[in-house]
Amino acid sequence: VQAYLDAHNNIRDTHNVAPLAWSNSLAYAQTWANRCVMQHSGGSLRPSSENLAWGPPGFKSINAVNLWNSEKSK
Known part of the structure; x- marks a missing residue:
């Protein structure tokens, strides 16, 4: 090095x-x-939670927010 x-x-x-x-x-x-790894922890961090987003170059932050928001209906 x-x-x-x-x-x-x-x-x-x-x-x-x-x-x-x-x-x-x-x-x-x-x-x-x-x-x-790019996956949720399965609840081991309760009462906290995670917001995960991954995208290609140029991925806009609003897309990450929309992905997070869409999870609440699951």
Whole structure:
């Protein structure tokens, strides 16, 4: 990883752009996110709930809201 960052930062430096640095916190968050699935938890988070939406590039936020709203009739 460090070799990748060094090579990347050498190029960033030629454009006067700040260097990147490895983040253990972000790496942990990505590991956690990789385990997530696109489905409701089945009620294990009660009394809280989830709003899930996924769409292609350009997916509009109003579409996500409409998807969420349509779930209340199920």
